[in-house]
Amino acid sequence: MHDVSQDFFGGVFSDKIEGGRAAAKISINSYGLVAETLEEERFEIPFGECQLDKGGASGRMIFCRNSDRSITLFCEERGFPKALETLSTGALSGQLRAIQLKQRGHEKTFLFWLTVGSVMTLIAGVIGYYALIAATQAAVAALPISIDENIGSVAIKSVDLHARLDAGHVATKLVNDIVKELEPHSAIKGLNFRVMVVDEPTVNAFALPGGQIVVYTGLIKKAKSAEQLAGVIAHEMAHATLRHGLKGVGQSLGIIAAIQLVTGDVGGLLALSTQLAQESILTSYSRKSETEADLEGARMLHEAGIDPKNMADFFQMLEKLEGDIPDLLAWISTHPQHADRIARIEDYQKQIPQKPYRLLELPWEEVQNQLAN
Amino acid sequence: MEVTIRNAPSFANLLVNLDPGDRIVAEADAMASMSSGVEMTTRWNGGVFRAIARRLFGGESIFVNEFKATQPGHIVITQPFPGDMACIELKGNTMFLQPGAYIASEPQVTLGLGWAGIRSFISGEGLFRMKVSGYGRVWFGAYGAIFTREVVGEYIVDTGHLVAYEPTIGIRVGMAGGIFSSFFGGEGLITRVNGQGKIYMQSRSFEGLAAWTNAHL
Numbered sequence: 001m002h003d004v005s006q007d008f009f010g011g012v013f014s015d016k017i018e019g020g021r022a023a024a025k026i027s028i029n030s031y032g033l034v035a036e037t038l039e040e041e042r043f044e045i046p047f048g049e050c051q052l053d054k055g056g057a058s059g060r061m062i063f064c065r066n067s068d069r070s071i072t073l074f075c076e077e078r079g080f081p082k083a084l085e086t087l088s089t090g091a092l093s094g095q096l097r098a099i100q101l102k103q104r105g106h107e108k109t110f111l112f113w114l115t116v117g118s119v120m121t122l123i124a125g126v127i128g129y130y131a132l133i134a135a136t137q138a139a140v141a142a143l144p145i146s147i148d149e150n151i152g153s154v155a156i157k158s159v160d161l162h163a164r165l166d167a168g169h170v171a172t173k174l175v176n177d178i179v180k181e182l183e184p185h186s187a188i189k190g191l192n193f194r195v196m197v198v199d200e201p202t203v204n205a206f207a208l209p210g211g212q213i214v215v216y217t218g219l220i221k222k223a224k225s226a227e228q229l230a231g232v233i234a235h236e237m238a239h240a241t242l243r244h245g246l247k248g249v250g251q252s253l254g255i256i257a258a259i260q261l262v263t264g265d266v267g268g269l270l271a272l273s274t275q276l277a278q279e280s281i282l283t284s285y286s287r288k289s290e291t292e293a294d295l296e297g298a299r300m301l302h303e304a305g306i307d308p309k310n311m312a313d314f315f316q317m318l319e320k321l322e323g324d325i326p327d328l329l330a331w332i333s334t335h336p337q338h339a340d341r342i343a344r345i346e347d348y349q350k351q352i353p354q355k356p357y358r359l360l361e362l363p364w365e366e367v368q369n370q371l372a373n
Numbered sequence: 374m375e376v377t378i379r380n381a382p383s384f385a386n387l388l389v390n391l392d393p394g395d396r397i398v399a400e401a402d403a404m405a406s407m408s409s410g411v412e413m414t415t416r417w418n419g420g421v422f423r424a425i426a427r428r429l430f431g432g433e434s435i436f437v438n439e440f441k442a443t444q445p446g447h448i449v450i451t452q453p454f455p456g457d458m459a460c461i462e463l464k465g466n467t468m469f470l471q472p473g474a475y476i477a478s479e480p481q482v483t484l485g486l487g488w489a490g491i492r493s494f495i496s497g498e499g500l501f502r503m504k505v506s507g508y509g510r511v512w513f514g515a516y517g518a519i520f521t522r523e524v525v526g527e528y529i530v531d532t533g534h535l536v537a538y539e540p541t542i543g544i545r546v547g548m549a550g551g552i553f554s555s556f557f558g559g560e561g562l563i564t565r566v567n568g569q570g571k572i573y574m575q576s577r578s579f580e581g582l583a584a585w586t587n588a589h590l
């Protein structure tokens with residue numbers, strides 16, 4: 001039992017060493033600790049004088065100081081505390097337990113603050129996210145409308161227009177006339193609305209940023225009246241006047257894109273909007289944007305003297321059709337939640353003062369006959 | 374091999390004079406100029422995975438360059454930011470360097486990657502730290518001036534200012550003031566170092582530079 005000693009790798013701090021510290025071999029014998037440096041300097045601390053502490057960069061390092069603190073031995077080898085406990089035959093047990101507890105206390109405090117910090121970071125993140133969205137909306141509102149035009153003119157290139165009807169076609173004229181009825185009541189002035197009617201059975205219509213409106217003959221055929229068609233067109237015009245495309249882009253890219261837009265660096269954004277248009281991001285909007293477009297469209301209809309109920313009727317009719325021709329109902333796929341939307345349009349109508357609505361004097365029958373041929 | 378730190382403290386760089394057979398290891402990209410008689414070989418900075426991890430989390434290059442003189446010559450080694458450099462000589466002991474601080478070392482020095490822990494990460498000192506051990510001189514750099522302190526007990530350093538420390542030094546994150554002033558007052562978090570040993574600090578912090586640059590854009 002007597003000459004038992006164990007060696008560890010560690011170091012020593014002492015003013016007697018050049019530079020104040022050195023790596024050392026630390027031996028624990030039955031009397032205490034001995035450190036021996038490479039220069040063969042010896043430092044001894046008997047167990048009775050030894051003041052233990054724990055810490056260091058790893059948190060595992062054991063320090064042992066003598067009573068006047070002129071010598072500090074340190075070691076972070078794994079077996080060191082156990083060897084101290086055994087070889088000191090219990091003389092250091094109390095101290096070893098105390099430094100262990102102190103360490104655990106630090107861990108607990110740290111975990112507590114880590115949790116507090118994480119929660120606060122999370123809260124800040126959520127607030128930041130909504131602030132970013134609000135800032136994007138504000139930034140978009142500050143942008144000149146010419147940017148919508150730019151994006152729209154790039155995006156239209158990715159739309160297949162080969163079956164486009166010419167400007168003189170009755171169907172194009174009809175949609176144009178509807179747009180002219182609604183245009184004076186749009187939320188922002190200065191948008192240059194242009195109508196393109198594409199002769200395809202797809203039941204779809206969309207507006208691009210800047211005011212280009214694409215309507216498929218499939219949708220015109222499904223509408224029961226010029227007023228119902230006006231309902232859809234009002235909704236699509238509202239997307240353009242409320243600048244939902246740009247807001248969508250802003251939200252996809254964050255505020256940086258919006259700032260780039262303000263500062264006029266549009267090149268990258270134009271390239272990107274082509275891609276976004278292909279992925280139909282520019283024409284499929286968030287639910288919030290859809291609700292906004294419904295209400296704004298209903299307002300435009302109301303102002304123009306057309307019953308907003310036509311919009312709701314059209315949605316209802318499309319919903320009934322959904323089971324029959326799902327592949328062609330492109331508009332429905334980008335505009336779900338019909339029941340909610342119809343209810344909201346009806347709610348809106350209850351809030352606004354009643355007024356006599358008119359019927360549009362447009363050659364509806366003629367258009368239907370032409371398209372049927 | 375004779376190494377001089379020149380143009381300190383603002384634009385410190387190392388002039389390494391090599392005799393035939395002398396070797397020095399340096400951070401990739403650190404070489405600014407060298408004589409034609411010096412051969413350069415590139416190797417992984419201590420193993421493939423460690424090198425990649427160090428690149429990802431420690432801010433250090435994946436590669437280090439080893440320079441060997443075949444005839445008398447010299448190399449000039451620089452760091453990418455303006456500031457001072459310091460030299461430590463290892464005699465079997467270990468030193469931790471903050472990400473990006475390592476510049477060069479003698480060949481008998483082992484370069485390792487040490488997990489610095491969440492505490493270090495939170496206080497802005499990085500998730501990993503460079504561990505230099507073995508025998509020989511190590512040169513490291515700082516942003517701004519370098520100053521040192523022999524810590525006994527506890528000492529407080531602003532986050533981002535700690536450059537190097539001995540393994541006998543523990544790091545804790547602390548708040549500069551109360552919870553409110555720490556989060557909203559701008560001082561934020563501080564680094565509490567404790568234990569016994571030497572710490573090297575830099576007079577400027579990259580965070581400070583980033584804040585200043587952002588404010589002037």
Ligand SMILES: [Zn+2]
Nearest residue numbers: 239290293335
């Ligand atoms: Zn819509």
